[in-house]
Amino acid sequence: MNTPSPSAKKPAKTGGTRKAPVKRPSVKAVAKPVSVLIIGAGFAGLGMAIQLQQAGIRDIVILERADAVGGTWRDNRYPGAACDIPSNLYSYSFAQNPNWSRSFSGSGEILDYIHYLVSHFNLAPYIRFKQNVTGLNFDENAGLWHASIEGGDTVRARAVVMAQGPLSNAIFPDIAGLEKYKGHTIHSARWDHDYDFSNKRVAVIGTGASAVQIIPELVKQAGFVKVFQRTPGWVLPRPDFETPEWNKALFRKFPGTQDALRKALYVTHESMALAVIWNSPLTRIAERIGRLHLRRQVKDRWLRRQLTPDFRIGCKRVLLSNDYYPALQQPNCKLVTWPIDRLSEQGIRTAEGIEHQFDCIVFATGFDVCKTGTPFPITGLGGRALHDEWARGAQAYKSINVAGYPNLFLTFGPNSGPGHNSALVYMESQLDYAVRGIQKILDEDLKMLDVKADAQAAHNKAIQARLANTNWNSGCKSWYLTEDGHNVTMYPGFATQYALQMRTLDEADYRRTPMAGG
Amino acid sequence: MASIDLDKMLVKIKSSQWALADIDWDAPGADLITDEQWPKLKAFMADLMWIEHVGARAFAAMAKKAPTETLREIYTYFHAEEQRHANAEMALMKRWGMLDGDEIPEPNINLRLVIEWLDRYADEMPVYVLGTVVPMLEVALDGALCSFLLETVDDPVCHAAFQKINDDESRHLGVGFTVMEMQGRSKTFIQLTQMVAPLLDPRLILGIASYFPLLNKMRDNIMEMGLPEEKLYNAMRKFEKIGGRTADGRRNPWFQIISRHGRFVINRNNRFYHAPVDALVKVTQYIPRRALPAVPSWVKELTYRPAA
Structure with missing residues (x-):
């Protein structure tokens, strides 16, 4: 770094x-x-x-x-x-x-x-x-x-x-039996850097801004990851690139160029208000981009349905990720959309009657x-x-x-x-x-x-x-x-x-x- | 059954959750299934389990189209609860040695067609279409099948499981009939006519083409297992009686359509209905399974294991 x-x-x-x-x-x-x-x-x-x-x-x-x-x-x-x-x-x-x-x-x-x-x-x-x-x-x-x-x-x-x-x-969700669970717990905002995830069965509760960043990394480290989702959010592609050295040198030598980029980014983001804050034709375009992103990255119809938001884009925080959807489809990852009933000593009981057992539960449940x-x-x-x-x-x-x-x-x-x-x-x-x-x-x-x-x-x-x-x-x-x-x-x-x-x-x-x- | 307060019902649903782990699947009593019962019961349980699973998928579609947030959440729970019933019924099959390893029992071809239709088109259907068909299926098939099962099987674990399942189902029916009445309330003639319009939708026509033979096929299966035909017909009459108890309920055109169809089904003498539908049942048996696409991935969520 x-x-x-x-x-x-x-x-x-x-x-x-x-x-x-x-x-x-x-x-x-x-x-x-x-x-x-x-x-x-x-x-x-x-x-x-x-x-x-x-x-x-x-x-x-x-x-x-x-x-x-x-x-x-x-x-x-x-x-x-x-x-x-x-x-x-x-x-x-x-x-x-x-x-x-x-x-x-x-x-x-x-x-x-x-x-x-x-x-x-x-x-x-x-x-x-x-x-x-x-x-x-x-x-x-x-x-x-x-x-x-x-x-x-x-x-x-x-x-x-x-x-x-x-x-x-940081807040923990209002789930019955929270105190009963005997495994390890981690809140996304209080990360336990000493916990070794290798070969562990891990649950992630929440699919918001922190979760979509954590999940792709956890899938690389843990034995198996189950992601518990209540409401799917809109996920848009993240135009994330490494900055070439010449670019850094340019900014150092001519700070005006960085100013210009900052202003361009500012104007671009301002225009996004028309899609995100108010309901406009740009909102439809943004939603179309979200759906295309989902369709391109998720081939299974049922999984795509589970991940399709049912609210207007912008109503909740818009998520940006290129690796969240692919991570959910890894062999050691599974999306669970059944409502959570309660936590038990060993894991999470969901309304389809199954107790999902874990070594560790990660709460990506916000603030x-x-x-x-x-x-x-x-x-x-x-x-x-x-x-x-x-x-x-x-x-x-x-x-x-x-x-x-x-x-x-x-x-x-x-x-x-x-x-x-x-x-x-x-x-x-x-x-x-x-x-x-x-x-x-x-x-x-x-x-x-x-x-x-x-x-x-x-x-x-x-x-x-x-x-x-x-x-x-x-x-x-x-x-x-x-x-x-x-x-x-x-x-x-x-x-x-x-x-x-x-x-x-x-x-x-x-x-x-x-x-x-x- | 009076109309219910859906907000209170949602609270009740959340506080009435149970898990497969609440039942001791290894408790004594499995040997009460007789050798004579066993093969018929195996086929019966497989059908029952699939009907629950198909119902689950229908509730998932209804959640997408629910007119209020409360109903959306209720249907989300009902989706999970029907899945729980299917899981519990699979656990019973496992207990009785009816599962081949971890294999999910094969659905009959008519169920398979309904699964395919649900997967492709259910989410596109207006909530009042599925909102009327699902209570009918729950009363007629689920209700009749469950009561028959409890009359013929002595295993106490089966009774314990179905006590929980039936408690859930009574809530499903309470909500189902309340919503049917809501759909008929304060509607103008034009609105009521618009509700019937989906009948012209080719996707719905395909749905009907899979639903009609499913009912007749299930009727045949049930008769084969020894359930008196009259029990099934009584259950269908129950749908007409409860659904039509109020003027609002009776005004719902989909209640009229489904209950009238129910009358056709229970009238064996109605050759005008039964001849073509029975023919469809026969024809569908010739559909090669290879011709059908792979089962949708939501089917693979079924499990008999209390812990995962």
């Missing part, structure tokens, strides 16, 4: 005149409040720190619950883990990497890129590892957030950025995306609890602020999810917006910058009206929706529209309370 040596371009930022020295802020309760607390040291948290730093804000603490940076890419190290968006687009525009080894890089290479960000932008001094935040409370008299940390410490901060990541809490709550209690003005307010579905203003929780900025907040483009493109818009908000708080010495409830309500009314016409809300069950079918995760539009939405911080939509006499 190549060690990335990306060509970092320092974005020109204005307005940040603060010259705070980079020092290790203490995490003791008695310590002076910091300007910005960032929770999480994944792509979002580190990107936030870089952007704040570029804006001249260096009084930052990043609290990370694990002992390493990387977030999703640190946790998801299962065999075959890779990104579904081309690496030249799944990276920050202000820190491009000319050395990506493939068009869709693996998790190890992405993690290397994240480590590169830390070292190149000198972020290490900000980061505190093994600091698990257990609660956030806003002190409205002082205009400070108090972050409680497991073990008793507290960090106080003028502003907080939630960068804990939407895909950070708890916190659609109706918060990862830890967050208490805002007047003791209001965000968990309660979001009990029927999360909502925010422009995905980033929530009324009643001043000086709090969300990354990957409600209705910020892309279905067709790089999450990092959306992320950059959020980071820019948060920098503007935080600059305002610090420069104008605001005690509170709180979005108005009516502005938030108007924003959400418009978003929900637009979501009603999208493929995500066309009737399938997916992790994008709450139990009662409310879409709180996805942004119903182009990435360009989202960027426009985030380009201005409209002061009229905020209540500003100055520190003095506030």
Whole structure:
């Protein structure tokens, strides 16, 4: 694997005149409040720190619950883990990497890129590892957030950025008898690298984005693999190629060429919104490509039927794979579509009355995306609890602020999810917006910058009206929706529209309370 | 039988699952099968097992076309449950020494034709067509065959297995008749006429051409095994009685078609119906098996083993 040596371009930022020295802020309760607390040291948290730093804000603490940076890419190290968006687009525009080894890089290479960000932008001094935040409370008299940390410490901060990541809490499926199974279990997001799969009988539960990457690798290693599928997803071909050396050299020598490729990829992905987000003639074409891919790779009619999705493409996450269908047809692999009844001591009982016995069960069952709550209690003005307010579905203003929780900025907040483009493109818009908000708080010495409830309500009314016409809300069950079918995760539009939405911080939509006499 | 709440039924179905491993297939009693019974029972069980399996495939097709998410899930379970019945019946055959090694018993030619039709066309059929034919098959064939079996076989393991199977089947029939009524409810004359339109579909005509001789062939097989013909006819009358208990049920044109056809089947004097269908039965026996394509891979999912 190549060690990335990306060509970092320092974005020109204005307005940040603060010259705070980079020092290790203490995490003791008695310590002076910091300007910005960032929770999480994944792509979002580190990107936030870089952007704040570029804006001249260096009084930052990043609290990370694990002992390493990387977030999703640190946790998801299962065999075959890779990104579904081309690496030249799944990276920050202000820190491009000319050395990506493939068009869709693996998790190890992405993690290397994240480590590169830390070292190149000198972020290490900000980061505190093994600091698990257990609660956030806003002190409205002082205009400070108090972050409680497991073990008793507290960090106080003028502003907080939630960068804990939407895909950070692995979940196990709601299957009866889960505790009864006595064999080995592995969750895709907590891979057991010491487990030897050779000659083992392995079950994989789930056929989503992680599973289609894991299964081809497991089939190569294990004795026999049974894949338990509830709903087949749309699988499209993955145009994954090795990057020739001349290409890397070109990008290194003429960074403009990489910029041009990134822009071309961006526009291509934007056009995919027409197929994936809304029901259009392009949707039919995308579905036809999916069916052709299936027909070309699977000859058996019954297996093809089992793998044919019965929902509109885009309603659930679109999968990209060239080797998933061939892996399912290997002699040591079998697709099981019978409903799972329960887990027994030795395996999985399905409704056709058979107990499928295994040495190991791999749960590729995804994450708890916190659609109706918060990862830890967050208490805002007047003791209001965000968990309660979001009990029927999360909502925010422009995905980033929530009324009643001043000086709090969300990354990957409600209705910020892309279905067709790089999450990092959306992320950059959020980071820019948060920098503007935080600059305002610090420069104008605001005690509170709180979005108005009516502005938030108007924003959400418009978003929900637009979501009603999208493929995500066309009737399938997916992790994008709450139990009662409310879409709180996805942004119903182009990435360009989202960027426009985030380009201005409209002061009229905020209540500003100055520190003095506030 | 009153119309049922399908959401509650789905919960009930999920909580009523059982597995082959719940039955002790080696328990005493296998020797209660007499030498006289054995060869007839072997043929009988093979037919029964295949009917369950064919029913399973029909439910799979219905799941694809189900009008609601709840019904889709119910039919997905019914697909699996019919497969479970076929598996359990194979396990009984194994217990009674009726399986040749791991071989799946050979289906008769009429079943084979129905399997072929289901594989090719079932997914294209509107849900109300299979939604009426399947309850008919379940009442007539499954119901009559199971009760006959329990009257003639003393093996307690067989009774234990069929108690579970019959519990499942009663839920299948409850849902089947409820859906038939739903299909007849609040429909205009035009909508009802449109429901009959698939009769002109050549794919359905092919289906009918395999379904009619299957019924007559099964009737002949059952008679040969000693089941009184009247038992089968009573079961068919039961379909007409339950399906026609409400105005909605009676308004469903497919109920009318299938129940009227049932009357033809049970009226031996109806030469206008039986002469050509019996001739079809005879003709189909001459179809060389080599002429048929390989059995679809869903057939290979059958197993008598409780653990895999």
